[in-house]
Amino acid sequence: MPTASQRAALLGHDIRNAVSDILGGLALADLTGLDDTSRQQLVRVRSASEQLARLSDEVLALVTGESPGEPHQNSALSLRDFLTDTNDRWSAHVQEKKLRFAIELSDDLPPLIGCDRGALERILANLIGNATKHTQQGEISLSVGMRARETLCLTVRDTGPGFSDEAMALLFEAGGRPVASKTPGSGLGLHIVHDLAEQLGGHIEVGNHSLGGAAVSLLLPRAAWAPGPAQRRDGDHALPDLSDKRVLVAEDNKTNQLLISQMLDTLGACYRITSDGQEALLALEDGPYQLALIDIEMPRLSGLDLIRALRQRETLGHSSEGDGRALPVLAITAYVLSANREEIYDAGADGILAKPIMSIESFGHAISNVLAKHGDHSLPSLKAEAGFAPLNDLHLDRLMALAGDANGRELLDRLRQDFETVQTGIQDGLRRPDFALLRARTHVLISLAGAIGADYLQNMAETLNTAAHNKDSSLSGVVGPRVISQVNRVLERLTQEFEDRFGEGRT
Structure with a gap:
C-alpha cells in the first residue's frame, strides 16, 4: 500500500496535468469574438486555475513535508497587472449578485512589489468573497493606496450590514462566527487572512465604514512589500532569441503541443513535434538539434528513458548536434517533488520546467538557463534589448x-x-x-x-x-x-x- 505522502504525490501530479490542460486550452482560445459576459467568465476561470495550481503545490508541501518545484525566491510582482487580474477574476463573480465591483488605485503606487503572489491572491479572495456573501445590494470596492511611511494599504469595502459586536469579538478565530449568524460559511476566512498577513510581514485592520458596511484592510510596511536586491520579475528576463535553433519537442498531450508550438514560434525557433518517446528517439537521427524539450510521462518510451537513451548515444559519439557536444535538455513534467527531480536530473536533464506552464516568460527563462549551462548565452534581439x-x-x-x-x-x-x-x-x-x-x-x-x-x-x-x-x-x-x-x-x-x-x- 502506498503511503499517504506517495498518494499525495500521485494526486498532485494528476491535478497538475488537469490544470495544465485547462490553462493550456484557455491560452489557445481566441476570446475576442465572445460577448463581454462570456469573455469575463473564461478570464475568471483562467485566473482561478492559476491559483489552483499554486494552492495544489502548497497542499502537496504540507502533506509531504517538503517544498515542491525548483527552489526559488519570491519574484517581484507588477502591482497593477496583479490588480487587473484580480478585477478580471472577481468582477463577473460580484456582478452575478447584481452588485457593482470597483477597483480604486492611487497615483503613487509602486510599480513592483516583492510579495508572494499566492498569499496576496488568497487574502483578497477571502476578503472579496466574504464581502460579496454578506452584501445584498450596492457595491464591493477594492482601494489600493499608500499610507504614511510608505505603507501599502489594500482595503475591501462593502455596503452590507457591517460587523456586529459579537463578530468583532470573535475576529481571526478559527470558526469564529456568531452563533446567530444566518449567512452560510465556516468562519475561516478572516482567520486565514490574519495568518497570511503575518506571513507577509503585515497586519489586518477590521472595522465598519462610517457610511455603512464593513472595511477590511491589509497593511504592508515598506519592508514587507519592497523588492529586495536579489529579486527579479519574470518578465524582466530577456526572452531568448531561438531564431538559429532547431528544437526537438517530445510531448504526447495535444493541448501542450499547441501551446509549446505557439511559444516556440514567438521565440523564433524551428522545431519538430513528436508524440511519444519512441518517435522522438527516431527523430534524433534527423538532427542536428540545438535543444530538446521532453515531457517525462509519455507512451511507448518515457521521457526518462528517452533522456537516458539520448545521453547513451552521446557517450558512443553520436551527438545530436553533429559536433560532439551534448544536447541541452529541458524536462517538462507535472512531477514536482525532490525525489522526482533528482531522478530526472540523474537521467541527464539540464533543467526542469513544471507543469502547468504559466507564461512565456517562465518558459523562455527555463530555456535560457538550460542553454547557458552549455555555454550558449542566447542574446535577445537588439530591439528587444x-x-x-x-x-x-x-x-x-x-x-x-x-x-x-x-x-x-x-x-x-x-x-x-x-x-x-x-x-x-x-x-x-x-x-x-x-x-x-x-x-x-x-x-x-x-x-x-x-x-x-x-x-x-x-x-x-x-x-x-x-x-x-x-x-x-x-x-x-x-x-x-x-x-x-x-x-x-x-x-x-x-x-x-x-x-x-x-x-x-x-x-
Whole structure:
C-alpha cells in the first residue's frame, strides 16, 4: 500500500496535468469574438486555475513535508497587472449578485512589489468573497493606496450590514462566527487572512465604514512589500532569441503541443513535434538539434528513458548536434517533488520546467538557463534589448532612502563615477584584449548592477565575466559592446535622476 505522502504525490501530479490542460486550452482560445459576459467568465476561470495550481503545490508541501518545484525566491510582482487580474477574476463573480465591483488605485503606487503572489491572491479572495456573501445590494470596492511611511494599504469595502459586536469579538478565530449568524460559511476566512498577513510581514485592520458596511484592510510596511536586491520579475528576463535553433519537442498531450508550438514560434525557433518517446528517439537521427524539450510521462518510451537513451548515444559519439557536444535538455513534467527531480536530473536533464506552464516568460527563462549551462548565452534581439529598463526604480529609491537627504547627492555622484570607471576599463580590456582587466571590471559591474536592480546588465556582465575567465574572445567580442551600451543607458538614467532630485548636473 502506498503511503499517504506517495498518494499525495500521485494526486498532485494528476491535478497538475488537469490544470495544465485547462490553462493550456484557455491560452489557445481566441476570446475576442465572445460577448463581454462570456469573455469575463473564461478570464475568471483562467485566473482561478492559476491559483489552483499554486494552492495544489502548497497542499502537496504540507502533506509531504517538503517544498515542491525548483527552489526559488519570491519574484517581484507588477502591482497593477496583479490588480487587473484580480478585477478580471472577481468582477463577473460580484456582478452575478447584481452588485457593482470597483477597483480604486492611487497615483503613487509602486510599480513592483516583492510579495508572494499566492498569499496576496488568497487574502483578497477571502476578503472579496466574504464581502460579496454578506452584501445584498450596492457595491464591493477594492482601494489600493499608500499610507504614511510608505505603507501599502489594500482595503475591501462593502455596503452590507457591517460587523456586529459579537463578530468583532470573535475576529481571526478559527470558526469564529456568531452563533446567530444566518449567512452560510465556516468562519475561516478572516482567520486565514490574519495568518497570511503575518506571513507577509503585515497586519489586518477590521472595522465598519462610517457610511455603512464593513472595511477590511491589509497593511504592508515598506519592508514587507519592497523588492529586495536579489529579486527579479519574470518578465524582466530577456526572452531568448531561438531564431538559429532547431528544437526537438517530445510531448504526447495535444493541448501542450499547441501551446509549446505557439511559444516556440514567438521565440523564433524551428522545431519538430513528436508524440511519444519512441518517435522522438527516431527523430534524433534527423538532427542536428540545438535543444530538446521532453515531457517525462509519455507512451511507448518515457521521457526518462528517452533522456537516458539520448545521453547513451552521446557517450558512443553520436551527438545530436553533429559536433560532439551534448544536447541541452529541458524536462517538462507535472512531477514536482525532490525525489522526482533528482531522478530526472540523474537521467541527464539540464533543467526542469513544471507543469502547468504559466507564461512565456517562465518558459523562455527555463530555456535560457538550460542553454547557458552549455555555454550558449542566447542574446535577445537588439530591439528587444533596448526595451528593458536600464535599472529598477524601486531599488534606486530604496538606496536613496537609506542614504538620506544629506547623503543622496553624494551617493548618486559616486554611482556615476563607479559606472564610468567600469565602462572605461571594459573598453580598454576589449581593445587590447586584456582578459584580467575584463574579469576585474566585470566583477565590480556585477555588484553595481545588482545594487540598482539593473538585472539585464547584471546578467550580461556575468556572461562577459565568464568569457574573460575562459579567455573566449569570440563571446567577449559579442557581449562586450552590448554591456557598454547598457552601461551608457544606466549612466543616462542616473544623470536624469540627479537632475530631477537636485535640479542640476554634476558639480
